[in-house]
Amino acid sequence: MDTVIIDGLSFALPLFIIAIGGIYSEKSGITNLALEGFQGFGAFVGALSAVLIAHTSGIGVEHLFYVALLFSMIGGMMFSIIHAVLCIKFKADQVISGVVINILALALTTFLTAQINVLVFGQASDRFQLGVSDRFTIEFLANIPVIGAAFTNIYPFEIIIVIIACFAWYLLYKSKFGMRLRAAGENPHSVDAAGVDVSKVRFSAVLISGLLSGLGGMCFAYSISANFSSSIYMGYGFLAIAALIFGNWKILPTLVACLIFGFAKSGGSAIAMVMELPSSFTDLFMTLPYVLTLLLLIFFSKSNRAPRALGEIYDKGKR
Amino acid sequence: MSDYIVEMKHITKRFPGIVANDDVSIGIKKGEIFALLGENGAGKSTLMSILSGMYEPDEGEVYIRGEKVQISSPNHAAKLNIGMVHQHFKLVPDYTITENIILGIEPMKRFAGIFPYVDIQSANRKIEELSKSFGLEVDPKKRITDLTVSMQQRVEILKVLYREAEILIFDEPTAVLTPQEIEFLLDIIEGLRQGGKTIILITHKLDEIKKVADRCAVLNKGKLIDVLDVKETSTNYMAQLMVGREVSFESAKTPAQMKDEVLKVENLTVKNEDGFEVVKDVSFSIRGGEIFAIAGVADNGQVEIADAIAGLTKVSSGKILLNEQDITDERIRKRTEAGISYIPEDRQSVGLILDFDVATNLALKQYYKEPFSRNGILNKEEFDQFGNRLIEKYDIRSGQGIQTQVRSMSGGNQQKAIIAREIELQSPLMIFVQPTRGVDIGAIENIHKMMIQERDKGKAILLVSLELDEIMDVADTIGVIYNGRLQKVASSESLTKNEVGEYMMGAKHG
Numbered sequence: 018m019d020t021v022i023i024d025g026l027s028f029a030l031p032l033f034i035i036a037i038g039g040i041y042s043e044k045s046g047i048t049n050l051a052l053e054g055f056q057g058f059g060a061f062v063g064a065l066s067a068v069l070i071a072h073t074s075g076i077g078v079e080h081l082f083y084v085a086l087l088f089s090m091i092g093g094m095m096f097s098i099i100h101a102v103l104c105i106k107f108k109a110d111q112v113i114s115g116v117v118i119n120i121l122a123l124a125l126t127t128f129l130t131a132q133i134n135v136l137v138f139g140q141a142s143d144r145f146q147l148g149v150s151d152r153f154t155i156e157f158l159a160n161i162p163v164i165g166a167a168f169t170n171i172y173p174f175e176i177i178i179v180i181i182a183c184f185a186w187y188l189l190y191k192s193k194f195g196m197r198l199r200a201a202g203e204n205p206h207s208v209d210a211a212g213v214d215v216s217k218v219r220f221s222a223v224l225i226s227g228l229l230s231g232l233g234g235m236c237f238a239y240s241i242s243a244n245f246s247s248s249i250y251m252g253y254g255f256l257a258i259a260a261l262i263f264g265n266w267k268i269l270p271t272l273v274a275c276l277i278f279g280f281a282k283s284g285g286s287a288i289a290m291v292m293e294l295p296s297s298f299t300d301l302f303m304t305l306p307y308v309l310t311l312l313l314l315i316f317f318s319k320s321n322r323a324p325r326a327l328g329e330i331y332d333k334g335k336r
Numbered sequence: 337m338s339d340y341i342v343e344m345k346h347i348t349k350r351f352p353g354i355v356a357n358d359d360v361s362i363g364i365k366k367g368e369i370f371a372l373l374g375e376n377g378a379g380k381s382t383l384m385s386i387l388s389g390m391y392e393p394d395e396g397e398v399y400i401r402g403e404k405v406q407i408s409s410p411n412h413a414a415k416l417n418i419g420m421v422h423q424h425f426k427l428v429p430d431y432t433i434t435e436n437i438i439l440g441i442e443p444m445k446r447f448a449g450i451f452p453y454v455d456i457q458s459a460n461r462k463i464e465e466l467s468k469s470f471g472l473e474v475d476p477k478k479r480i481t482d483l484t485v486s487m488q489q490r491v492e493i494l495k496v497l498y499r500e501a502e503i504l505i506f507d508e509p510t511a512v513l514t515p516q517e518i519e520f521l522l523d524i525i526e527g528l529r530q531g532g533k534t535i536i537l538i539t540h541k542l543d544e545i546k547k548v549a550d551r552c553a554v555l556n557k558g559k560l561i562d563v564l565d566v567k568e569t570s571t572n573y574m575a576q577l578m579v580g581r582e583v584s585f586e587s588a589k590t591p592a593q594m595k596d597e598v599l600k601v602e603n604l605t606v607k608n609e610d611g612f613e614v615v616k617d618v619s620f621s622i623r624g625g626e627i628f629a630i631a632g633v634a635d636n637g638q639v640e641i642a643d644a645i646a647g648l649t650k651v652s653s654g655k656i657l658l659n660e661q662d663i664t665d666e667r668i669r670k671r672t673e674a675g676i677s678y679i680p681e682d683r684q685s686v687g688l689i690l691d692f693d694v695a696t697n698l699a700l701k702q703y704y705k706e707p708f709s710r711n712g713i714l715n716k717e718e719f720d721q722f723g724n725r726l727i728e729k730y731d732i733r734s735g736q737g738i739q740t741q742v743r744s745m746s747g748g749n750q751q752k753a754i755i756a757r758e759i760e761l762q763s764p765l766m767i768f769v770q771p772t773r774g775v776d777i778g779a780i781e782n783i784h785k786m787m788i789q790e791r792d793k794g795k796a797i798l799l800v801s802l803e804l805d806e807i808m809d810v811a812d813t814i815g816v817i818y819n820g821r822l823q824k825v826a827s828s829e830s831l832t833k834n835e836v837g838e839y840m841m842g843a844k845h846g
Binding site: 187191192193196197199200203204206207208209210211212213325 | 409410411414422424426427428429430431435436439440441442444451452453454
């Protein structure tokens with residue numbers, strides 16, 4: 018039971034932060050299917066900077082977690098500029114742009130990882146070895162029955178994500194930037210008429226989604242996969258999109274959706290473990306979050322409502 | 337000189353292929369209500385877009401309070417205390433009134449001295465005060481989705497007032513309102529003037545100008561025709577200047593010669609996509625030689641009634657009889673052949689195929705029949721002959737005759753093409769949905785004439801319109817709809833415009 022909660026949280030929270038990125042972009046009116054690519058590219062940049070620094074300075078790569086985190090955010094943000102420029106400046110189709118960016122991220126990072134391994138480290142490998150970040154336990158809270166597990170064996174990034182998520186909530190719902198951003202996704206003409214530049218607001222929103230996705234991707238790389246390789250593209254970016262849709266493009270309900278996915282995943286592995294099934298069956302249980310996605314889709318797609326101007330190219334002249 | 341708060345001198349603005357403003361000069365005095373009168377495309381909106389910073393003029397100068405300015409953006413205009421109340425509202429549906437008004441100039445406060453946040457509370461109070469002092473009566477905490485159109489308009493007015501505008505431009509403000517709401521709006525405008533504001537009113541409705549405006553500039557095809565003192569000018573003269581020729585306001589309508597019943601609608605109920613009943617238990621009938629008009633505020637189910645009869649919407653219960661034949665569940669082509677002509681509300685997406693030429697569009701409802709096609713093969717020659725004949729007969733103006741792409745034609749001529757096509761079907765029932773929306777006065781006159789002609793040929797005509805004036809002008813019988821129900825059905829002579837207005841708002845029941 019404890020492992021279900023511990024593993025569930027450590028999966029749900031990175032997913033949550035990627036989903037928040039998606040919420041920012043979509044609330045501003047830009048459809049964002051590129052979350053998958055953002056998180057992968059962000060993780061790539063983070064991992065690359067960690068192994069490079071470890072290589073030159075001799076510090077163990079597992080201790081460079083915070084450095085990697087910082088660079089992953091920058092990397093995700095830089096990569097998201099492509100989506101922003103294509104969709105906002107060149108008014109490209111947002112769905113196509115998103116799909117292309119995902120393919121580009123996968124191809125580019127796989128290629129670069131192999132090349133850099135050969136050229137810099139002189140070894141043929143398709144991955145950057147990272148290790149697993151340290152964990153800690155908050156003793157006095159960990160002793161509470163059941164819930165205590167939530168405070169046991171925590172990755173530091175879980176705390177970071179919670180803090181950033183709180184700030185993201187405040188920024189989206191309480192600040193004037195957030196107010197303009199949400200208005201841009203509902204009726205961009207109203208924002209324009211109020212003398213605010215719609216393009217700037219949307220541009221910032223897409224960059225934020227890149228930044229947060231990069232962060233989420235890095236957390237996955239430093240926990241469940243312990244390295245960076247093309248296996249980072251497991252579809253978690255798409256799962257995040259599913260979560261934000263179930264969450265009705267709102268931050269708190271999206272957290273609930275992410276937790277459900279997280280516990281479904283860890284619960285799936287736990288059941289497979291307890292039943293001592295052969296490994297081919299474990300894979301079956303790993304599909305649990307996705308099966309759940311399909312089921313939830315049936316119930317939620319009716320009542321949930323996307324931002325009104327989502328995916329619409331904003332053209333000043335049109336009314 | 338200095339008694340003008342706004343002066344626009346020798347303004348010229350060109351767009352590709354058209355001169356929207358041609359050497360226009362006007363001066364507006366502080367505290368007056370100044371009207372801009374002109375048909376669609378006369379250049380009123382362009383002129384005011386220049387004043388509100390949306391366009392820059394190609395030639396000419398603008399003076400505000402005696403100082404020469406170059407207004408570069410709506411923000412700049414706001415700083416000069418110029419505000420525009422747009423015709424198409426720019427509101428965020430899920431936001432409250434307050435949130436919509438403060439968008440862009442949000443008042444901030446700090447939480448615990450550090451975290452800045454948008455101070456909704458104080459804005460709520462300020463807007464409530466503002467609303468009270470100008471008699472606008474809005475509750476700032478309400479969401480836009482819960483507001484009527486006229487309330488939403490008041491929010492637009494408040495937006496401008498909140499930005500401390502002294503010069504308010506109203507762009508066709510009454511186009512979407514009922515007579516009672518128009519009355520109220522004109523009172524508000526009068527109140528604003530008494531509060532020291534200067535008002536510019538863009539409109540093509542003469543009676544409104546007569547009611548509130550002090551002076552009035554008439555524009556025609558981009559040129560300033562004259563600036564008139566409203567009190568000393570007759571509406572007839574203003575109309576003449578506006579159109580450039582004499583206009584008859586009285587439609588040449590003889591009393592209806594009603595014949596047998598053509599359409600009978602019994603207990604019609606229609607549900608929309610979400611399963612709500614938008615048309616509730618509606619019954620009426622139309623006889624040959626009768627124009628039956630459905631009056632109502634937008635979105636009260638009138639379009640759905642027309643669509644249900646034409647077959648575009650499914651009927652959930654009730655019956656539709658055309659010449660005593662039950663067509664309730666028939667396919668659209670069957671209905672057309674049984675005798676329904678339909679002029680849809682959205683002529684560009686439903687009425688026409690914009691990228692096809694005129695000849696094809698005119699043949700759209702008959703192409704599959706002889707002589708337009710034989711054994712499934714189209715006969716181009718027949719299309720062309722038919723097209724040429726209709727262009728001639730209905731005076732459809734198109735640049736390259738029958739080969740003209742419909743997209744390049746003006747709205748009025750597109751509408752003429754649709755009406756021509758539908759009249760040629762010789763159907764006993766013709767349905768007109770908003771036939772004069774967005775076309776200019778000359779074309780409106782023409783469309784009304786055609787409707788009356790068809791009526792006199794013995795056809796039954798169903799007219800759905802949001803323009804009450806139009807309904808009062810042409811209808812023989814008026815049915816007023818509110819919230820999906822027919823509130824009242826009576827002959828047009830027995831109803832006054834105000835009564836119809838009251839039924840439209842549900843204030844009165846038949």
